[in-house]
Ligand SMILES: Nc1nc2c(ncn2[C@@H]2O[C@H](COP(=O)(O)OP(=O)(O)O)[C@@H](O)[C@H]2O)c(=O)[nH]1
């Protein structure tokens with residue numbers, strides 16, 4: 001299961017956003033929470049109208065909230081452990097004034113961005129140093145440890161220059177030697193700037209600076225107000241569209257966050273359709289028809305024969321499965337077929 005971990009200074013709005021994404025409100029003081037978030041998709045909405053199924057299921061991602069008490073107080077490493085297994089980070093940055101004072105006294109998104117990334121760097125450094133110490137203090141350095149030593153030294157040097165692990169060029173064999181070491185600065189980030197209500201729909205100048213920084217690292221940035229998102233989530237769909245028009249936004253920010261996070265994890269969607277269920281399934285980009293079958297059920301993979309595939313776009317444009325088939329746009333594919341985002345897949349199997 002691919003997971004996004006929430007990260008950010010205390011009182012930045014992590015848990016608020018986590019709850020909006022997942023619908024789960026963690027009990028106060030819990031160390032960390034894990035829940036699934038729906039990934040809104042207008043294609044699923046369209047297919048639902050077309051098939052009128054009994055049940056509709058969106059794609060999902062797993063999200064881990066970070067415990068919120070002592071981050072940034074020197075006890076970071078232990079807190080960060082809960083998000084170490086995450087494949088990508090949702091980094092929440094506070095830009096709202098709010099009633100609770102900022103732990104550092106002032107609102108300064110750029111400073112907070114740097115602090116959190118520095119904490120992640122320190123945590124990685126500590127990881128490398130611990131491993132190096134262990135190898136060096138062992139009574140006898142064993143074969144694999146001896147090989148690991150120069151790679152670890154290389155990592156440490158790189159981190160000491162304040163550079164993230166994602167920027168370190170390593171050979172395949174070197175990567176192999178680092179297996180089992182999970183680095184925070186190797187994880188891609190989605191920056192979510194938690195704006196003041198009055199800044200929503202506007203583009204404050206400082207936001208461009210942060211955006212440039214994130215682009216530099218190949219990351220993505222979104223700006224929203226968790227408070228307003230909370231209000232939107234309480235409205236009926238009709239009220240929502242009126243409210244969002246007033247705010248000059250086209251879609252709830254949480255929907256964008258879920259979709260960006262999905263992409264950051266390298267996931268695409270394929271669909272299964274029918275009168276029983278319309279469903280989006282998350283698949284690692286590059287996955288095959290056999291992987292798709294396995295995603296649905298291990299029986300489908302075991303007894304896989306072939307798969308019927310048509311694209312969502314073709315179905316939408318032509319209006320029915322029959323029309324797509326008549327145009328010769330439906331395909332019968334084997335297990336090695338590489339699934340594309342938006343494929344509608346029907347697995348033929350025999351067990
Ligand atoms: N005004 C305002 N308050 C917010 C916003 N997001 C979160 N808060 C409040 O800030 C406090 C801390 O939020 P929380 O989500 O617990 O932050 P965490 O420590 O990062 O998990 C709570 O009282 C929230 O209600 C926001 O966008 N605007």
Ligand SMILES: [Mg+2]
Pocket residue numbers: 014015016066067068
């Ligand atoms: Mg929290």
